[in-house]
Amino acid sequence: MADTRDLFDAVPRAAFDVPGRSGGMLDIVRWRYLLRLLVRTGVTTRYRNSVLGWTWSYVRPAAQFLVFWVVFGVFLDLNRVPNFAVYLFSGIVVINLFSEAFKNATTSIVNNAALVRKVYLPRQLFAVSSVFVAFVHFLPQVSLLLIVVLFLGWIVNVSILGILAILAGIVIILLLALGLGLFFGAVNVRFRDAENIVELLLLLATWASPVLYFWTMVRDVLPDWLFQIYMLNPITQAVELFHFAFWYPVTDSDPAFPLPPMLGPNTLWTLLIAVASVLVGQFVFRRLEGRFAQDL
Amino acid sequence: MNEPTLAPRRPSIIIDGVVKRFTINHALSLKDTVVAWFRRRKLTSDFEALKGVEVVIGEGESVALLGLNGSGKSTLLKLISGVMAPDGGTVLTRGRVAGLIEVGAGFHPELSGRENVYLNAAILGMSRKEIEDRYDEIVAFSEIEPFIDQEVKHYSSGMFMRLAFSVAIHVEVDVLLVDEILSVGDAPFREKCRRKFEELIAARKTLLIVSHDLDMVRDLCARGVVLSKGEVVYDGPIAGALALVSS
Numbered sequence: 062m063a064d065t066r067d068l069f070d071a072v073p074r075a076a077f078d079v080p081g082r083s084g085g086m087l088d089i090v091r092w093r094y095l096l097r098l099l100v101r102t103g104v105t106t107r108y109r110n111s112v113l114g115w116t117w118s119y120v121r122p123a124a125q126f127l128v129f130w131v132v133f134g135v136f137l138d139l140n141r142v143p144n145f146a147v148y149l150f151s152g153i154v155v156i157n158l159f160s161e162a163f164k165n166a167t168t169s170i171v172n173n174a175a176l177v178r179k180v181y182l183p184r185q186l187f188a189v190s191s192v193f194v195a196f197v198h199f200l201p202q203v204s205l206l207l208i209v210v211l212f213l214g215w216i217v218n219v220s221i222l223g224i225l226a227i228l229a230g231i232v233i234i235l236l237l238a239l240g241l242g243l244f245f246g247a248v249n250v251r252f253r254d255a256e257n258i259v260e261l262l263l264l265l266a267t268w269a270s271p272v273l274y275f276w277t278m279v280r281d282v283l284p285d286w287l288f289q290i291y292m293l294n295p296i297t298q299a300v301e302l303f304h305f306a307f308w309y310p311v312t313d314s315d316p317a318f319p320l321p322p323m324l325g326p327n328t329l330w331t332l333l334i335a336v337a338s339v340l341v342g343q344f345v346f347r348r349l350e351g352r353f354a355q356d357l
Numbered sequence: 358m359n360e361p362t363l364a365p366r367r368p369s370i371i372i373d374g375v376v377k378r379f380t381i382n383h384a385l386s387l388k389d390t391v392v393a394w395f396r397r398r399k400l401t402s403d404f405e406a407l408k409g410v411e412v413v414i415g416e417g418e419s420v421a422l423l424g425l426n427g428s429g430k431s432t433l434l435k436l437i438s439g440v441m442a443p444d445g446g447t448v449l450t451r452g453r454v455a456g457l458i459e460v461g462a463g464f465h466p467e468l469s470g471r472e473n474v475y476l477n478a479a480i481l482g483m484s485r486k487e488i489e490d491r492y493d494e495i496v497a498f499s500e501i502e503p504f505i506d507q508e509v510k511h512y513s514s515g516m517f518m519r520l521a522f523s524v525a526i527h528v529e530v531d532v533l534l535v536d537e538i539l540s541v542g543d544a545p546f547r548e549k550c551r552r553k554f555e556e557l558i559a560a561r562k563t564l565l566i567v568s569h570d571l572d573m574v575r576d577l578c579a580r581g582v583v584l585s586k587g588e589v590v591y592d593g594p595i596a597g598a599l600a601l602v603s604s
Contacts, residue, residue, distance in 0.1 A: 095480060
């Protein structure tokens with residue numbers, strides 16, 4: 062070829078782009094219109110061709126709740142936790158949000174294989190959009206919860222702090238799910254084992270957080286350092302934030318069932334952990350995404 | 358290598374010593390890996406799809422990329438569009454690049470034609486404003502106006518392809534990559550596509566076309582690049598390229 066310098070006589074080198082170079086999360090901002098369409102597509106097509114449609118978004122958590130309530134509340138006598146039904150359900154919605162977002166983000170790249178192979182677009186969009194879709198499906202569940210606590214007089218007892226706790230819990234969960242989803246989604250392209258690992262992690266996640274039991278039960282058996290680690294699980298923190306926001310205001314305080322210590326500072330720490338997971342997930346994703354098209 | 362008359366003054370695409378290797382994995386599971394290790398068999402083999410390709414395409418040129426199956430044409434297009442990254446050398450592009458590569462990849466069967474136009478155009482990099490401005494033109498070009506609010510899964514394959522093609526051809530671009538889609542639809546529609554391409558050429562857009570439809574390529578392109586086994590074997594006037602491919 063002619064000396065490359067000749068090529069840049071008429072047009073400077075800076076006018077050229079390297080195709081396919083990803084701008085990371087900045088791309089998400091630039092491609093926000095497509096992101097919106099992807100989210101809308103994910104939401105509207107979810108229940109196409111089903112008779113009950115959106116009702117399923119209520120039926121599934123309701124069934125889940127009923128089983129847990131009977132087994133844990135009645136059989137295992139956790140009903141001694143005051144307002145156990147509210148306690149249980151506010152934990153379940155958090156776990157459901159996390160499961161849905163994490164699972165969808167993990168499979169998002171493989172599910173969009175046709176596009177990834179043929180058209181260049183920031184692939185992180187798929188993971189981000191699936192997390193948003195999960196959030197939309199979380200809304201009916203959380204409104205169900207809201208209706209129940211409103212009947213129990215939530216509105217007169219809730220504080221600004223409670224509202225902030227809801228938002229913080231949601232943000233922590235979504236960030237963590239996105240970070241882990243980016244990581245496992247990228248790995249999943251080459252090793253479909255990732256999907257199974259995620260299933261396994263989700264199975265554990267339900268039990269690794271005080272959803273079906275009370276946090277003091279963990280404190281009483283674990284050594285202190287391990288308990289601290291347990292509490293620094295961002296999902297645990299989000300669950301406790303939801304308990305604080307929904308269950309606590311409608312429940313007469315009972316010294317046997319106190320709020321966990323360090324709820325405030327732990328929010329900050331777990332938020333940092335969640336942000337770190339996004340950074341790590343992003344880093345791994347960007348390292349691997351150059352090979353997506355040929356590995357799929 | 359380039360003939361002086363073809364030497365582009367303002368390059369749009371620079372492909373400089375591009376190498377692309379594919380690693381073919383023979384072992385897909387842990388069991389395979391262990392077995393292969395015991396038998397001392399190689400687990401992977403490398404396949405070089407592009408071996409140092411050098412092409413410069415100037416602004417406003419329309420170039421045909423020719424070659425037999427497996428010569429690396431589509432791989433080269435994928436490198437230019439950014440779907441894949443080269444293992445060696447550099448690919449540089451200037452301006453907005455869009456690929457008419459496998460039209461319809463972004464279509465969602467459960468959505469209506471209208472929704473798919475918006476989705477697909479956004480996937481190809483158009484902004485909301487641009488899509489809204491061009492929406493009527495896109496639908497008119499596809500000639501499926503009466504069915505635009507039906508779900509795409511009820512479309513015939515011809516209707517589907519026409520709509521997908523229509524979206525792709527209306528993307529505002531500087532460089533258009535075209536891979537084997539000139540055979541869309543019936544004869545009148547193909548004629549319409551050809552005219553659309555001529556319009557783009559007249560508007561000084563850069564076109565890179567991969568096709569086996571030699572007649573259409575002869576009409577549209579002035580220059581031809583022939584690839585064989587990952588190497589450029591000819592780069593010059595289209596007539597020579599066609600003669601080489603036909604032989």
